Amino acid sequence: MASPSPGNSITFRIEVDGARVSTAELAAVVAATGAEVTGFDTVESGHLGTVVDVTCNTAGSEHADRIREILDSRAGLRVRNVSDRTFLMHLGGKLAVAPTVTLRNRDDLSRAYTPGVARICRAIERNPDDARHLTIKRNTVAVVTDGSAVLGLGDIGPAAALPVMEGKAALFKQFAGVDAWPVCLDTTETEQIIAIVKAIAPGYGGINLEDISAPRCFEIERRLRAELDIPVFHDDQHGTAIVVLAALINALRVVEKKIGDARIVVSGVGAAGHAVIQLLHAQGARDIVACNRHGAVHAGQSHEHGHLTWLAQNTNPAGRTGTLKEVLSGADVFIGLSAPDLLDGADVATMADGAVVMALSNPDPEVSPAAAAEHAAVVATGRSDFPNQINNVLAFPGLFRGLLDAEAHEIDTPLLVAAATAIADCVSADELTPDYIVPSVFDSRVAAAVASDVKAAADRAGSRSAGGARA
Numbered sequence: 001m002a003s004p005s006p007g008n009s010i011t012f013r014i015e016v017d018g019a020r021v022s023t024a025e026l027a028a029v030v031a032a033t034g035a036e037v038t039g040f041d042t043v044e045s046g047h048l049g050t051v052v053d054v055t056c057n058t059a060g061s062e063h064a065d066r067i068r069e070i071l072d073s074r075a076g077l078r079v080r081n082v083s084d085r086t087f088l089m090h091l092g093g094k095l096a097v098a099p100t101v102t103l104r105n106r107d108d109l110s111r112a113y114t115p116g117v118a119r120i121c122r123a124i125e126r127n128p129d130d131a132r133h134l135t136i137k138r139n140t141v142a143v144v145t146d147g148s149a150v151l152g153l154g155d156i157g158p159a160a161a162l163p164v165m166e167g168k169a170a171l172f173k174q175f176a177g178v179d180a181w182p183v184c185l186d187t188t189e190t191e192q193i194i195a196i197v198k199a200i201a202p203g204y205g206g207i208n209l210e211d212i213s214a215p216r217c218f219e220i221e222r223r224l225r226a227e228l229d230i231p232v233f234h235d236d237q238h239g240t241a242i243v244v245l246a247a248l249i250n251a252l253r254v255v256e257k258k259i260g261d262a263r264i265v266v267s268g269v270g271a272a273g274h275a276v277i278q279l280l281h282a283q284g285a286r287d288i289v290a291c292n293r294h295g296a297v298h299a300g301q302s303h304e305h306g307h308l309t310w311l312a313q314n315t316n317p318a319g320r321t322g323t324l325k326e327v328l329s330g331a332d333v334f335i336g337l338s339a340p341d342l343l344d345g346a347d348v349a350t351m352a353d354g355a356v357v358m359a360l361s362n363p364d365p366e367v368s369p370a371a372a373a374e375h376a377a378v379v380a381t382g383r384s385d386f387p388n389q390i391n392n393v394l395a396f397p398g399l400f401r402g403l404l405d406a407e408a409h410e411i412d413t414p415l416l417v418a419a420a421t422a423i424a425d426c427v428s429a430d431e432l433t434p435d436y437i438v439p440s441v442f443d444s445r446v447a448a449a450v451a452s453d454v455k456a457a458a459d460r461a462g463s464r465s466a467g468g469a470r471a
Contacts, residue, residue, distance in 0.1 A: 002059045002060060002363070003059060003385065004034065004035055004036045004056070004057035004058055004059050004063075005057055005058075005059070005385070006057055007086060008057060008058045008059060008060050008061075008063070008064065008084075008086070009038070009055060009056070009057050009058070009084075009085040009086065010035075010055070010056060010058050010064045010067070010082060010083065010084055010085065011039070011053050011054070011055045011082070011083040011085060012030075012053070012054045012055075012056075012067070012068065012071065012079055012081075012082055013043065013051065013052075013053050013079070013080045013081040013082075013083070014026065014051070014052050014053075014054060014071060014077055014078065014079055014080065015049060015050075015051055015077070015078040015079075015080055016049050016050045016051070016052055016076065016077060017048070017049045017075075017076035017077070018048065018049045018050060019048075019049075019076070020075055020076030021074065021075075021076035021077055023040070023042075023050065023052060026052060026054065026077065027040060027054070029070065029071065029074060029077075030054050030056055030067065030071070033063075033066065033067045033070055034059070034063070035056035035057060035058050035063070035067055036056055036057040037054060037055070037056045038055050038056055038057060039053065039054070039055030039056075040052065040053075040054055040055075041053045041055075051080065055085070064082070064084075068082060090163055090166075093166055094163075094166045094167060094169075094170050095166050095169055095170065095181070095182075120134050131202070132205065132407055135203075136179060136203070137202075137203060137204060137205050138205055138404065139177070139178060139179050139205065139404055140178075140179045140180070140181065140203070140204050140205055140206075141172060141178055141179070141180040141181075141204060141205065141206045141207070141208050141400050141404075142180070142181060142183045142197070142200060142201075142203075142204045142206075142207050142208065143165045143168050143169055143172075143180050143181065143182050143183060143208045143210050144183045144185065144193075144197055144207060144208065144209050144210065144212075145158065145161050145164075145165055145182075145183075145184055145185070145209070145210045145211045145212060146158060146161075146184075146185045146186075146187060146188045146193060146211075146212055147159070147160060147161035147184060147211065148188050148211070148212055148213040148216075149211050149212060149213035149214070149217075149236070149271075150164055150211045151164060151211070151362070152361075152362060152363065155213065157186075158184035158185055158186050159184065161184055161211060162182055162184050164210075164211065165182030165183075165184060165210060166182055168180065168182075168208070168210060168235075168396075169181060169182055171393050171396075171397060172396070172397050172400065174397075175393065175397035175398070175446075175447045176397035176398055176400065176401035176447045176451065177401065178397060178400050178401055178404065180208065180400075183197075183200065188213075188216070190216050190219055190220055193212070193216075193220055194220055194223050194224060194227075197220075197224055197228075198224070198227060198228060201228050201230060204230065205230055205403075205404045205407075206230050206231045206232070206233065206400050206403055206404060207224060207228070207230060207231070207232045207233070208233055208234075208235055208396065208400065209221055209224075209232065209233065209234040209235070209236075210234075210235055210236065211236065212234070212236075212271075213271075214270045214271040214274075214307070215307060217234055217236070217237070217271050218271070218274075218307055220234075221234045221237070225410060225411075229409050230409065231400075231403045231408050231409065231410055231411045232411070233396070233399070233400070233403075233411055234271065234275075235392055235395075235396050236271045236272055237271045237272060237274065237275035238275050238279075238411070238416055239392035239395045239396045239399075240272040240275065240276060240337070240360075240390075240392055241272070241275040241276045241278070241279040241280075241416065241420075242279070242392075242394075242395040242399070242416055242419045242420045242423070243390050243391065243392055243394050243395050243420070243423065243438065244276050244279075244280075244335060244358065244360075244390060245276075245279050245280060245283060245416075245417070245420035245424075246394070246395075246419075246420040246421070246422075246423035246424040246438060247358065247380055247388065247390055247424075247437050247438045248280070248333065248335075248356070248358075249420065249421065249424040250424050250427055250432055250437035250438065251333075251356040251358075251378040251380070251437050252356070253432060254377065254378055254432060254433070254434055254437065255332075255354035255355075255356060255377050255378065256354070257332060257354065259280070259283060259284050259285050260284045260285065260286055261332075262285065262287070262332040262333050263287045263289075263330065263331045263332050263333070263352070264280065264285055264287065264288045264289070264331065264332065264333040264334075264335065265288075265289050265291065265324070265327055265328050265331045265333065265334050265335070266288060266289070266290050266291065266334075266335045266336075266337065267291045267324055267334070267335070267336045267337065267338040267342060267366060268291075268292075268336065268337035268338030268339075269290050269291070269292045269297060269307070269308060269311060270337070270338075272337045273290065273335075273337040273338070274307045274310075274311065276335060276337060277290055277311060277315060278310075279413070279416055279417070279420070281314060281315070282413045282417070283417060283420075286317065287317060287318070288315045288316070289315060289316045289320055289327050289331075290311045290315050290316070291323075291324045291327065292308075295321065295322055295323045295324065295326075295327070296316060296320050296321050296322055296323075296324075296326075296327045297311050297312050297315065297316060298312060298316045298319050298320065298321055299312050299313060299316070299319060300319070300321075324342060324343070325343065325347050325350075328343070328347055328348075328350060328351060329350040329351070330350070330351065330352055331351050331352060331355070332351070332352045332354070332355060332356065333355070333356045333357075333358075334348070334351065334355070334356070334357045334358065334359070334366075335358045335360070336357075336358065336359040336360050336361055336365065336366035336367070337360055337361070338361055338366060339361055339366065340361050340364030340365060340366060341364065341366070341367075342366045342367065343359075343366055343367040343372075344367060344368070344371055345367070345368070345371035345372065345374050345375060347367070348367060348371070348372045348374075348375040348376055349374075349375040351375070351376065353377075354377045355375065355376040355377060355378075356376065356377065356378045356380075357372045357376040357378070357379045357380070358379075358380040358381075358390060359372060359379070359380070359381050360380070360381060360382040360390050361382070362381075362382035362383060363382075363383060365381050365382070365383070369381050369383075369386045377434055378434045378437060379434075380437065380438075387435040387436065388435065388436070388437050388438060389438070389441070390438065391441050393441045394423050394438060394439065394441055394446055394450075395419055395420075395423065395450065397447045397450075398419070398422070398446060398447035398448065398449065398450025398451040398454065399419050399450055399451075399454050401447060401450070401451035401454075402419075402450065402451040402452065402453070402454025402455040402457075402458060403454060403455075403458060405451065405455045406454070406455040406458035406459055406462075408458040408461070408462075410461070412461055414457055414460070414461070415454055415457040415458060415461060418453040418454055418456070418457035419450050419453065419454050419457075421453065422446075422449040422450045422452070422453040422454070423438065423439065423446060423449070423450060424438075425449070426439040426443060426445050426446050426449055427439055
């Protein structure tokens with residue numbers, strides 16, 4: 001059974017017959033179910049008994065149902081109500097629109113709206129760039145999805161994807177003050193998505209593509225970057241790549257190895273895997289072996305999709321063949337961006353001394369972190385309940401803050417490297433340990449550092465020739 005998690009926090013309102021069960025016994029009953037009790041509040045109290053709210057972390061809906069059955073079967077207890085705290089958080093959505101100006105009287109109204117607003121419209125008509133200064137465009141990002149590759153849930157559609165996009169927008173605001181808004185599209189047609197995003201782009205300062213399945217996501221991003229004058233960023237690709245590079249920079253510092261000397265095995269050649277490999281390659285990694293479900297990708301193969309052709313031509317210089325387990329032997333670094341339970345501790349034991357393992361499949365990693373830690377020097381996951389969480393929230397809020405502040409038009413590879421380096425450098429030499437290679441997502445320094453370095457990189461890009469590398 002999965003471990004109890006705050007994501008499955010449940011409150012049980014329970015009537016307790018004080019003559020037969022004490023509240024202390026109630027707490028013990030709940031704890032014995034494997035739940036983590038996090039709150040115990042008396043709602044009503046009388047001579048005949050009490051009503052108690054018991055809040056606990058569970059392992060999921062089946063676990064919560066079993067807890068209720070156990071409680072109801074105990075003499076002297078009756079569950080009156082069950083509240084799922086995650087569902088309660090999402091009631092009515094997680095976003096709202098609030099004006100940044102006060103409308104107190106007719107004078108205010110005449111400036112914010114008609115007739116005064118007409119002067120602003122004319123100014124933007126004469127100089128469209130003024131929209132970046134005189135409207136919400138200066139601080140607004142569209143979070144665009146078709147719901148085809150949401151988290152580990154897959155193709156669940158645009159409506160079911162909306163809670164994730166709302167959460168993403170809330171993170172933009174919380175960590176970097178960026179106003180983001182979900183745009184959930186009821187189409188998976190590449191050309192339709194491109195056309196719709198181009199049509200809505202005038203109202204936004206940037207586009208964050210999210211949870212769009214590969215290989216369509218590559219073409220959608222490429223076309224939008226070529227055809228829009230605002231930055232377009234596919235977070236599943238480049239956000240992941242930034243944080244992986246940041247973690248690898250510090251992990252290699254811990255084990256005293258250089259990226260150019262390290263043999264790196266990557267499991268997963270979808271959107272995230274491809275972008276991670278491209279960024280590591282640009283940063284000097286020379287011996288990368290990419291693996292899909294058939295094993296190592298190498299130059300002797302033919303591939304239907306262009307991103308696999310690029311991998312075959314630009315990675316695996318030694319031409320290694322075989323399964324993931326076979327090519328992992330002797331590797332310095334493993335990066336998992338694929339599926340759970342592909343490896344075990346014995347596989348990690350075949351890696352080189354001072355091995356680095358990043359098992360990022362979420363919620364269940366490619367290898368048990370505990371098993372990997374028995375043999376690897378540094379272990380990271382995508383989960384919040386293990387050390388070294390590789391979480392894109394370290395990257396995208398600060399990155400877009402910097403892009404908007406720079407009034408950037410595009411994103412190139414040096415800018416992504418700047419973001420990764422900024423994240424890595426938030427962990428000082430004194431703080432750096434095998435269990436602390438990336439800063440906490442709640443470290444207030446991170447978004448500011450990323451924004452500053454990204455803005456500087458974007459400013460430098462503005463002075464480079466248009467032929468510079470694009471991410």
